[in-house]
Amino acid sequence: MKDWLRKHPEVRTIRVAAADLNGQARGKRIPARFAENVVKNGTRFPFSVLNLDIWGEDIDDSPLVFEQGDQDGVLKPTERGFMPMPWLEAPTALLPIWMFRENGTPYEGDPRHALRAVVDRYKAKGLTPVCAMELEFFLIDDSGKSLQVPPSPRSGKRRKASETLSIRALDAFDTFFTDLYDACEAMDIPADTSTSETGLGQFEVNLMHCDDALRAADDAWLFKMLVKGLARRHGFAASFMAKPYPEYSGSGLHTHFSVLDAKGENIFDSGGPKGTAVLRHAVAGCLNAMHDSTLIFAPHANSYERLVPGKHAPTAISWGYENRTASIRIPAGSPSARRIEHRIAGGDVNPYLMLAAILGAALNGIEDAQEPAAPITGNAYAMEGLPQIPESWEAAIEAFDSSDTLSRFLPKELIRNYVLTKRQELHYLAELTPEEQVELYLDTV
Known part of the structure; x- marks a missing residue:
């Protein structure tokens, strides 16, 4: 140093x-x-x-x-x-x-130590989680009374429509993204592909997979700090808040993970498309803890504006192969890269707590040989009878506080502190108008 x-x-x-x-x-x-x-x-x-x-x-x-x-x-x-x-x-x-x-x-109240403790449990079993994250964010002109997409530095025009996977949208902010990738290189943040997304002025940057979960969480935390700071230097805002615009999709933070054994082999790889029994156990662990840990994946009042059926954010506790309506997706591709994609979290999460909750729940499932319900096919939003995540911030706080599951992978002091924090925020957020809430979250999360 x-x-x-x-x-x-x-x-x-x-x-x-x-x-x-x-x-x-x-x-x-x-x-x-x-x-x-x-x-x-x-x-x-x-x-x-x-x-x-x-x-x-x-x-x-x-x-x-x-x-x-x-x-x-x-x-x-x-x-x-x-x-x-x-x-x-x-x-x-x-x-x-x-x-x-x-x-x-x-x-034990430090979220990075909470993740370290989960990783240590994997290490004790000779296992190593490999994680990658996809971070969505909005570029926003917040200089006026209402939020809008910034004018392109190249054309001076505002594109007031979603432009999914648009090269034009990326090129419109080429100076910003060039500086962003240069900064990621300087900070040793493994930024890979960037795309434009379905929201107004929304983009996604993928961080490369990493066999050190603490470093992966560091990368995400540092990346969020960098994007917000660099955007201000370019004259606009960047925000990872879950839902800045009511009429457009919100920002998620999807996490892909697999697990290596002591020989460096992927324990989810069966040689075929379905994956191993251990993959199913990890899926079951994630599903069984999802309701109680929603407060980590959706930590703020605004988070629940994103979690609306049919708006590209999963609300049913379900899993499926190549199904983005499910909360857990098993992507297709080479069997050696078989992995789990956890799709609940918003861009407004604490990456350390998010990874601790995902990896801790998966390890519970592996240790207990838990079995999930059958994988779904089709539209999870339209299916009846699927268990659901909490519909409100208040319900998520209560579920988190009363859970017996979370204490297996989160320290009791952290659980207590987090509940106290969220109850205080719930109380004082009720005094703010929707516009004041957006102003609060725009820069903070």
């Missing part, structure tokens, strides 16, 4: 940042000449900082604040190390950090 700064003497300041439960970056600005001390000794801020609400306010009834004296945790650099922040004007480095207790044990 020290070598990176020596190779980049132009860097004047650093940011140290950890992800809170909402995926917000919380941390400090430090002059570069004091960076060595942070690398060696870490930094400190209260445990409660990783448990703030979406506005950045303390949780009123959190035991972390007054009851425990608002004690400090110790934050240490992750294995990611320093990286540039290309969306800022001055040369600046970001150092991702995560939280520990004074005695060196991981703080």
